[in-house]
Amino acid sequence: MNKLKCFIQAEKRRLNFQSNNNLKTPGQNSACQENWYLYTDFAWQAYQRGNLTVAETLLRLALLHLQELGIKDSRYASTLEHLGDVLLANERHEESSRYFLQCLSLLNILHGKNSTEAATIKIKLADAFLYIGRHSLAEELLSEAQSHFKRLLGSEHEYSLSIQRKLENLKQKQNAYNSSALKFFNTQKTTVSLPKLAAQVAKSPLSQSGQKTGENTIQKLTD
Secondary structure, eight states, X not given: OHHHHHHHHHHHHHHHHHHHHTOOOTTHHHHHHHHXXXXXXXXXXXXXXXXXXXXXXXXXXHHHHHHHHTOOSHHHHHHHXXXXXXXXHTTOHHHHHHHHXXXXXXXXXXXXXXSHHHHHHHHHHHHHXXXXXXXXXXXXXXXXXXXXXXXXXOTTSHHHHHHHHHHHHHHHHHHHHHHHHHHHHHHHHHHSOHXXXXXXXXXXXXXXXXXXXXXXXXXXXHO
């Protein structure tokens, strides 16, 4: 693994040098493609071993190589997806959602919005959104993915059923959250008598305009 880290550092220096000097050498394109396969393979091995930092670095290098070639094809999309996977596993949910979004955007262009590839990424993006509290978007993505796989595989297929379970779990979380929020509000309303507070505000030595403003604000809370 130490050799691998040294290799990564050397590649970073080489890429920075090329970028700064705008170097283009014969055979560079084929070399970049070979390096992309090398990086993604090493990244997968590092991911399997739980070394998320090395996996992330290698995938970022793979993206750089494809960017040098001006390539935005399925290889670029898969690298974005795998980088999102690594970041999600590393609990960097906001970052992972950005890479899944980029991947989804590219897949929509390459394969169409109703493709299986796009539907698969929607599930991963929904998982990332769930972690950062974007439940409505997560539910929308899961519903779209579920519709696709139901048409493709049938409603009783395990893949369709797994998405259904995700949707059910999401709804349970939303219901639990709404219940907790309502319970908190009712507790606060019992503890602090809003009509009594309104009366106190009305008697306070404020200007006439200040009194009206305070009364109106409390009135909205009690309505």
